[in-house]
Amino acid sequence: MYGRSLILPPPGEENFFLWGPRQTGKSTLLKQRYPKSRWLDFLKADEFRRYADKPESLRLEIKKEGLPEKGSQIVIDEIQKVPALLDEVHWMIENYRLRFALCGSSARKVRRGAANLLGGRAVRYELFGLTANELGAEFDLTRMLNHGFLPQMYETNRPAKLLEAYVADYLREEIVAEGLVRRPPNFSGFLDAAALCDGEIINFSNIASDCAMSVPTAKAYFGILEDTLIGRWLPAYRKRQKRRVVRAPKFYFFDVGVVNWLVRRGKLAPGSELYGKAFESWVFHELSAFRSYHELNETLSYWKLSGGTEVDFVLGDMRLAIEAKASTRITPKHLRGLRSLVKDNPLSCRRVVVCLEPRAWRTDDGIDILPVATFIDDLWNGDLISVS
Numbered sequence: 001m002y003g004r005s006l007i008l009p010p011p012g013e014e015n016f017f018l019w020g021p022r023q024t025g026k027s028t029l030l031k032q033r034y035p036k037s038r039w040l041d042f043l044k045a046d047e048f049r050r051y052a053d054k055p056e057s058l059r060l061e062i063k064k065e066g067l068p069e070k071g072s073q074i075v076i077d078e079i080q081k082v083p084a085l086l087d088e089v090h091w092m093i094e095n096y097r098l099r100f101a102l103c104g105s106s107a108r109k110v111r112r113g114a115a116n117l118l119g120g121r122a123v124r125y126e127l128f129g130l131t132a133n134e135l136g137a138e139f140d141l142t143r144m145l146n147h148g149f150l151p152q153m154y155e156t157n158r159p160a161k162l163l164e165a166y167v168a169d170y171l172r173e174e175i176v177a178e179g180l181v182r183r184p185p186n187f188s189g190f191l192d193a194a195a196l197c198d199g200e201i202i203n204f205s206n207i208a209s210d211c212a213m214s215v216p217t218a219k220a221y222f223g224i225l226e227d228t229l230i231g232r233w234l235p236a237y238r239k240r241q242k243r244r245v246v247r248a249p250k251f252y253f254f255d256v257g258v259v260n261w262l263v264r265r266g267k268l269a270p271g272s273e274l275y276g277k278a279f280e281s282w283v284f285h286e287l288s289a290f291r292s293y294h295e296l297n298e299t300l301s302y303w304k305l306s307g308g309t310e311v312d313f314v315l316g317d318m319r320l321a322i323e324a325k326a327s328t329r330i331t332p333k334h335l336r337g338l339r340s341l342v343k344d345n346p347l348s349c350r351r352v353v354v355c356l357e358p359r360a361w362r363t364d365d366g367i368d369i370l371p372v373a374t375f376i377d378d379l380w381n382g383d384l385i386s387v388s
Contacts, residue, residue, distance in 0.1 A: 001028070002134045002151065005293050005380070006127055008033045008101075012071035015093055015118065017079075018103045020127035021229045021254050022170050023150045026103050027077055029127060034073045034101060042078040055085045059092055073099050080104040090118050108227035126229070128289040129255055130154055132372075133380035141372055145278040146268050148257015149285060163261040167191075171258070175228060186213055190221045194231070194251070195262035199281055201248045222251065230254055234284065237301040237314045242344045246304040256281045270326065270356065279326035280312060283354050283375075287313060287322070290379055294387040303341060311337040318349040320385060325355045330369050338367055352384070 004025065009016065011034050020026045027041075040058070042048045051057055068074065079085065079102040092098045102122065129149025132139045147159045156162060172188050190211045197207070208218040225231040234250040253259045256278045260268070268275045284300075291300055298316035313322040321341055325334045330353055338351040351367045354375045361369050370378065378384040 001032075002130060004029050004127070005131060005134055005289070006125060007293070008125065010071075011037065011073045012099045015100050015122040016102070016125055017107075017122055018101060018125045018127060019107060019229060020105065021129075021150075022105050023152055023166065024127045024129050025151050026105075026127050030075050030077070030101055030103060034075055037073040037075045037101070038068060040074075040076045042076070042081040048081055051085055052082050055082065055088050058085065059088050062092070062096070062098075067096055068098065073101050075101045075103065077103045078105070080106050080108075086118065090121065093118070093121055106228040108224065126292050128285065128292065131286055131289050131380075132376045139376070141279075141282070142268070142270060142275075145256055145275060145282060146260065148255045148260070150255055150257065153255075153257050159257060160261070163257055167258060167261055171230065175224065186211065186217075187221060187224075190218070192262055194222070194225065195253060195259045197251060198253050198256075198259045198263075199277055199284070200250060201246065202251050225251075225253075230258075232288065234313075235299065235301045237303040237318075239317065244306040246306055250302060252281055252284050254285075256285070270328075276326040280324040283322065283324040284313065286376070286379060287315075290385065291315075294385075296385070296387065303337075305340065309337050309340045311341050315385060318345045321349055321351045323353045325353055328356045328358075330355055330357060335363065335367055339365065 002025075006029065008018070008029070018026055018030065030037075040047055040051065042051070062068070076085070076089070086102075089100050089102070093100065100122070130144075130151055131149075132141075132144070135144075135154075144154060147153045147156070148163070150166075153159045153162055153166075171191060176187060190207070190213070193207050193210045202222065204215050204218045204222075208215045211218065213221075222231070226233065231251055231253045234252060236245065236247050236249060238245060238247055259265075259281070260278070265274050268278055287300055290296075291298070296315075298319065301314045302310065302312055303314050303321070304310040311321050312324050314320070315322075318341075321338055323334065323338055327334060334353060334355075338353070341351070342349065352375075353367060353369050355369060355371065357369055357371050360371060360374045363369070375384070
């Protein structure tokens with residue numbers, strides 16, 4: 001059991017949503033944080049049927065049993081399965097002053113079910129897969145790039161069957177079963193095509209052509225992946241550029257292990273091109289989790305000139321620029337993007353390369369070369385990105 005970096009409020013202090021893909025550990029975290037709470041789990045068929053058929057049951061039960069004592073939290077797991085219950089939750093927040101923790105893997109069905117998200121009465125948290133900081137001494141980079149970030153997948157020595165089940169039972173079937181897509185075979189093929197584009201600029205026309213669907217359908221399916229937290233967009237940095245830059249966003253899946261399974265990558269070994277792609281996805285995962293857990297109000301983006309010169313990640317208004325290079329020896333070609341960046345942007349921007357070199361060092365023009373272990377420590381200790 002790992003200590004998670006996401007800090008949830010004390011019992012009875014806030015109403016909140018906790019979103020995150022399946023198997024990231026949301027329920028485990030809530031049980032640790034609120035061990036004495038009243039718990040509704042809509043993965044249980046009997047509880048799902050009771051409240052789906054009669055959402056007011058919860059209010060009536062609480063009224064009959066008496067209001068929970070002050071400082072307690074009511075946890076509802078898989079809230080997206082019964083979106084109508086949110087109207088009752090809203091009423092109880094207003095009239096009973098109760099505190100709810102609402103856990104789910106997708107806000108899309110909630111919105112489609114015509115339920116509001118409590119009109120600003122509940123804050124939003126998101127739980128990512130495991131980070132290197134959470135794993136501590138158990139962190140193994142090559143294992144993580146092969147197994148992925150989900151706790152169960154990372155722990156097992158045979159992740160293939162579990163990943164197969166995850167993709168088949170959740171990504172391909174449950175999203176369809178919840179009514180988010182209308183043509184299951186079409187969506188299944190789309191998943192495979194989208195995974196091939198992980199970490200790349202998305203060409204909707206090419207995806208649509210490969211999957212025999214319209215461009216609007218391809219865009220809608222990417223929207224489903226975003227709403228169900230299966231993937232997220234990385235926008236292009238476009239402010240105050242003297243030279244022509246790429247403006248289209250990139251798309252990253254939430255878990256590199258799932259991508260490995262979808263595209264049949266096989267075992268990733270250091271030094272290979274696919275290992276390098278997975279390494280970049282891992283750096284994006286760490287940065288995204290840190291930014292979310294510390295509630296940084298700064299955009300994470302990438303920078304790319306139309307001629308091809310690129311920097312993988314840029315934080316805020318050029319506060320930090322990072323290149324992810326799964327190389328044991330950083331050469332001038334690896335620094336080309338970061339050196340080009342300063343021609344258009346402030347010299348005060350800190351520039352970093354995250355790599356597999358054995359020790360940290362700095363170039364003559366001020367680029368920090370950080371081994372993986374140093375990057376992890378500096379990031380999560382707040383030395384790389386200040387959170388004050």
